[in-house]
Amino acid sequence: MSLSVHDLVIEIDGRTVVDGVSFDVPDGARLGLIGESGSGKSLTALAALGLLPDGATASGSIRWDGTELIGMPDRELARLRGDDIGIVFQEPRTALNPIRTVGRQIAESIRIHQGLGRREARERAIVEAARVRLPDPESIVDRYPHQLSGGQRQRVAIAMALACRPRLLIADEPTTALDVTIQAEILALLLSLVADEGMSLVFITHDLAVLAQVATEGVVLEHGRVVEAAPVSTLLSTPASPVTQGLLRDATATLWRPDGDA
Structure with missing residues (x-):
């Protein structure tokens, strides 16, 4: 259980x-x-x-x-x-930090929980962005939340929640x-x-x-x-x-x- x-x-x-x-x-x-x-x-x-x-x-x-x-x-x-345990909230606009790129926000959880360096974590962030079917993941990780649509922001939130493969x-x-x-x-x-x-x-x-x-x-x-x-x-x-x-x-x-x- x-x-x-x-x-x-x-x-x-x-x-x-x-x-x-x-x-x-x-x-x-x-x-x-x-x-x-x-x-x-x-x-x-x-x-x-x-x-x-x-x-x-x-x-x-x-x-x-x-x-x-x-x-x-x-x-x-x-x-x-x-x-x-990962969590995805209702409104990604409030869940995401407006002054950090979405790639850094995906990578942060990976760095904290898996001890990866900055470069490795960025590469993983690109992989996670592709996994949630964000377009052009290598480019989109360098954008800020306000530059994404609501659906794209929610995909980022899902990538953040699942980056460390929670159960x-x-x-x-x-x-x-x-x-x-x-x-x-x-x-x-x-x-x-x-x-x-x-x-x-x-x-x-x-x-x-x-x-x-x-x-x-x-x-x-x-x-x-x-x-x-x-x-x-x-x-x-x-x-x-x-x-x-x-x-x-x-x-x-x-x-x-x-x-x-x-």
Whole structure:
């Protein structure tokens, strides 16, 4: 078992925002955390990486290969991030440093975690840029984030997350800010990379139609609590909770518009 979350509670300034969340992500599994804004899905993922915002505290248990992460020193968590667990955030514009080239940002993780020199790390950055299908990788690594499109910036963020070949990828609404065509390309890229590397995936979304494309198991959250956990096929065919039923209606409306266009 790679990641195991048990009875996770997160409080922010004394207010409980995640209440008793539990789920497991075995090696190679693809699990989705789904819910509306404010359901606690992103905070749950951030807790696993020790990246909770100021004022937030976590209790319960989050174990990685049996090692407890809650309370782990920041230095040890920093080694874990990148080496074992990678994360892709929703908005690459805020995740990327605007005054550093994207190649340096991809190379930084490689240098920190694998001890490569500057030249070797740059060569690896070019390889990683090609791996996420960025055009003209030898040139694009010398550009700055503002010189790239939104889809290209998200590909850079994916390259950064996967550069050290982590065993688990957490993707926090990675396509929400993109148009439908680019969204489909990024989802296909993520699935291809996860399959090629045999990684586990935790995919966070508010969109059941998107979840159906990337995950096999789903955990539905509302107000910080799990209201349903089932295979995604079950969530689509026979949703048990009113929350999931509402998400399914939204997904159906997206997939089948009144004018008949998918």
